[in-house]
Amino acid sequence: MPTALYSAKLARLRAMKRRATGLLIAMALLLVWVIWLRMQYPDWRWLGFVEAFAEAALVGGLADWFAVTALFRQPMNLPIPHTAIIPKNKHRIADSLGEFIEAHFLSTERIMAKVSEFNPAAKLSGWLMQPANARQSADQLANLFHYILQSLTEPAMQAQLRELLRSQLGKLDLAAPAAEVLQFVRHSGAQQSLLDAVFNHLDAQLQKPELQQHLAHLIAAELDYLKWIALDEAGGRYLARKLVHAAAREVQGMRENDDHALRLHIDETLNQLQQRLKTDAALQARLAAAQQKMLAEPELMNALDQVWLGVVGLLSLQLKEPESALRGKLAQGLSHLAQRLAMDESLSDWLNRHARIAAGQLVKRYRHQVGNFIAEQLKAWDDEVMVERLEVNVGVDLQYVRVNGTLVGGLIGVGLYGLHQAVI
Numbered sequence: 001m002p003t004a005l006y007s008a009k010l011a012r013l014r015a016m017k018r019r020a021t022g023l024l025i026a027m028a029l030l031l032v033w034v035i036w037l038r039m040q041y042p043d044w045r046w047l048g049f050v051e052a053f054a055e056a057a058l059v060g061g062l063a064d065w066f067a068v069t070a071l072f073r074q075p076m077n078l079p080i081p082h083t084a085i086i087p088k089n090k091h092r093i094a095d096s097l098g099e100f101i102e103a104h105f106l107s108t109e110r111i112m113a114k115v116s117e118f119n120p121a122a123k124l125s126g127w128l129m130q131p132a133n134a135r136q137s138a139d140q141l142a143n144l145f146h147y148i149l150q151s152l153t154e155p156a157m158q159a160q161l162r163e164l165l166r167s168q169l170g171k172l173d174l175a176a177p178a179a180e181v182l183q184f185v186r187h188s189g190a191q192q193s194l195l196d197a198v199f200n201h202l203d204a205q206l207q208k209p210e211l212q213q214h215l216a217h218l219i220a221a222e223l224d225y226l227k228w229i230a231l232d233e234a235g236g237r238y239l240a241r242k243l244v245h246a247a248a249r250e251v252q253g254m255r256e257n258d259d260h261a262l263r264l265h266i267d268e269t270l271n272q273l274q275q276r277l278k279t280d281a282a283l284q285a286r287l288a289a290a291q292q293k294m295l296a297e298p299e300l301m302n303a304l305d306q307v308w309l310g311v312v313g314l315l316s317l318q319l320k321e322p323e324s325a326l327r328g329k330l331a332q333g334l335s336h337l338a339q340r341l342a343m344d345e346s347l348s349d350w351l352n353r354h355a356r357i358a359a360g361q362l363v364k365r366y367r368h369q370v371g372n373f374i375a376e377q378l379k380a381w382d383d384e385v386m387v388e389r390l391e392v393n394v395g396v397d398l399q400y401v402r403v404n405g406t407l408v409g410g411l412i413g414v415g416l417y418g419l420h421q422a423v424i
Contacts, residue, residue, distance in 0.1 A: 009392045016399035021203035024061040030054040052417030053410040060409020063255065066404045071398070072387045086390060087383040094378035102371030112360040120340050120355045121238055121348035138330035140321075146319040148314050154376075162305065174291055175284045179277035182270055184327050 031054035038047045069075045070083040074343060075148035086093060105112075128134045151157060184190075276283050296302060341348050378386065391398075 008394065009396075013392055013395045016396045020065075020399045020406075024058070024065065027057040027061060027406060040237075048421070049414055049417055052096040054413075055116065056413020056416070057406045057410030060412070061402060061406035063409075064405030066400055068398045072391050074290065087387055090383065090386060091379055098371035098373075098375030101368050101374055105365050106331055106367040106370060108360045108364050108367075111363045112356045113354045115359045119352060121351040124351070125338045125341035125348070128334050129342070131335070134334045135331045136273055137334050138327055141330055141334075142319045142327050146316055149316050150317070153309065153312055157277070158305070158308075162307075165304065168300065170292060170295055172291070173288075175277045175287050178211050178287075179274050181275070182274040183244075185298040186267060186270055186274070223357040232340070257384065320410055 031051065034047055034051040034054055038051060041047070056125065064153070066075050070080070071085050074080060074083045074088075102412045127139065152161065257263075277287075315326070321327070381389070
């Protein structure tokens with residue numbers, strides 16, 4: 001269906017064709033009238049100038065009409081050579097136009113220069129400075145992110161993500177990071193803090209009466225022979241107190257002495273484990289096997305799926321809600337970006353430089369494809385459609401060529417006639 005712009009261009013072309021053709025007809029009528037007048041009044045020498053003008057204008061107008069018409073079709077449908085030039089040479093014209101656009105409009109240097117002239121950082125900053133624009137951009141980004149997240153929850157995509165996650169987790173070398181973690185724990189003294197917490201808990205538990213009573217019952221149950229002398233409970237309580245006091249003293253010593261044998265033993269054990277994780281191939285192999293076995297468990301992947309779906313669901317809900325805090329944060333972030341671009345020259349230069357480089361790389365990569373696309377589109381057009389579209393867009397100017405040819409031809413005719421009269 002023709003657009004309003006196309007219809008306006010077509011109406012203008014038809015009006016211009018009528019003017020050019022009307023002028024040509026007027027010259028033909030003028031020539032006939034002048035010839036008749038010269039037959040009636042042979043002494044009117046000035047009629048010769050008018051006749052020369054009309055005759056040359058008619059010839060010039062007809063020649064230009066033929067030339068313009070021959071570009072698009074055969075004049076009067078006569079099979080005259082070198083007519084209907086555009087439809088007969090459509091493929092060659094399409095290739096030439098594609099190459100022309102590729103060479104002169106899509107050159108890397110020209111596009112990069114235009115990007116620099118455009119100054120994307122300044123334009124983006126000015127646009128986002130307006131709160132309404134920042135909010136609108138945030139809404140568009142939120143809708144885009146929401147669409148992406150929703151597509152990631154589709155069963156096919158979720159299965160691919162699961163396999164990708166399983167594959168990447170399976171490639172992880174856990175031995176080296178575990179050794180680094182142990183080294184950090186030892187150097188930071190975190191294991192000593194953990195031991196302090198354990199010892200504090202043990203000391204607090206040993207001071208509880210219920211624990212001492214429980215130990216007394218256990219000891220009394222083990223010392224059966226004390227029942228015969230009715231000392232089982234008393235002996236149990238006595239031994240329990242002794243045990244608790246001895247354990248409390250030992251725990252107190254471990255709490256207060258950083259060089260306690262148990263502390264040193266634990267630190268040395270961690271050091272040995274750290275070294276083995278780096279050098280012991282058998283331990284590394286066992287750790288890798290345990291890693292693969294854990295990844296093969298459906299429960300683990302199902303748990304990761306549930307975590308993923310929960311995160312995606314929460315983000316999707318925030319992105320979908322028009323007045324959500326996340327959308328507000330996006331708008332604030334864009335406004336902050338606009339202010340930074342306006343104030344930070346280095347950031348603006350960075351953005352412009354990368355925009356210029358990206359545009360140049362895109363043009364360099366796809367320039368030939370764009371030229372081929374234009375050529376293929378022109379080749380795919382029907383001959384009549386191609387002629388009609390070209391004529392609608394450039395035909396008005398070609399009709400001016402006809403008008404100019406008619407008038408200029410007439411003036412040339414007058415000049416030649418005057419020169420002839422002057423010579424004779």
